[in-house]
């Protein structure tokens with residue numbers, strides 16, 4: 001668990017982070033969003049002490065982070081950034097093994113760990129001998145994430161780790177990160193400018209503005225009840241209805257399939273409700289047949305049911 005109590009960071013006369021308090025539970029996915037310069041990266045870097053806080057307290061499992069030795073923090077907290085921060089003259093394998101080497105693991109243990117992580121992130125084993133410049137942006141970012149995971153930290157701090165990627169690769173990596181987090185139970189604090197990314201990934205969404213936290217909570221809570229006009233507009237303004245629909249799967253809203261559903265346009269059960277709404281607009285229909293991966297019908301979806309649910313939740 002990570003806790004910030006009234007934490008402030010000043011750079012000269014400027015207050016970059018102003019008395020923020022935040023609690024991230026073990027296994028929680030916390031996403032920080034806000035306009036440029038509002039203090040997100042500074043907040044992240046204070047957690048692993050790349051930047052020291054000026055005032056307040058930061059605790060890791062109830063203990064002030066100032067009490068930890070540097071290598072203890074390194075072991076417990078992985079860090080991944082947009083530019084990946086890979087060393088250009090080191091191979092992929094050496095880059096991934098950086099923290100275990102600093103922690104003086106044996107050569108064979110490092111080798112095993114590097115192989116396991118490359119497998120986990122879908123990097124072919126022969127990539128271990130490549131150099132960063134020989135990788136695509138997406139591959140390099142996977143290496144960056146693998147390196148952050150190397151010493152099996154309980155906590156991952158990620159600063160726009162998918163920033164430079166095309167939307168498809170980005171979506172794939174977002175899905176993989178969510179799976180990874182669910183499987184390995186990591187606590188993640190993640191900074192992004194991309195609101196769709198924030199809404200999909202976050203258990204807890206934290207909105208910052210001018211060094212302060214203006215609102216935090218579950219994405220649907222913030223979409224439904226933004227604290228002020230700034231939060232409403234940051235979260236998408238009039239698009240909030242569709243953004244919320246993007247968080248709901250079709251299978252959560254479908255009804256049992258009826259005989260008249262045959263011949264209706266199809267939507268997959270794992271598609272999101274906003275994709276279903278788009279298909280309804282596209283096909284000029286209020287009804288869709290819900291199918292599974294091999295196109296077998298599993299239910300049906302109606303616009304009236306979606307409207308009714310939206311009104312009563």
Ligand SMILES: Nc1ncnc2c1ncn2[C@@H]1O[C@H](COP(=O)(O)OP(=O)(O)OP(=O)(O)O)[C@@H](O)[C@H]1O
Pocket residue numbers: 011014015016034035036037038039040041042043
């Ligand atoms: N090392 C530093 N020295 C002086 N000022 C700094 C330093 N690091 C950050 N700042 C200032 O602190 C404020 C917050 O910066 P920070 O990088 O945390 O914002 P951010 O929300 O991550 O921004 P962005 O989304 O643009 O990356 C900014 O005004 C920035 O200029």
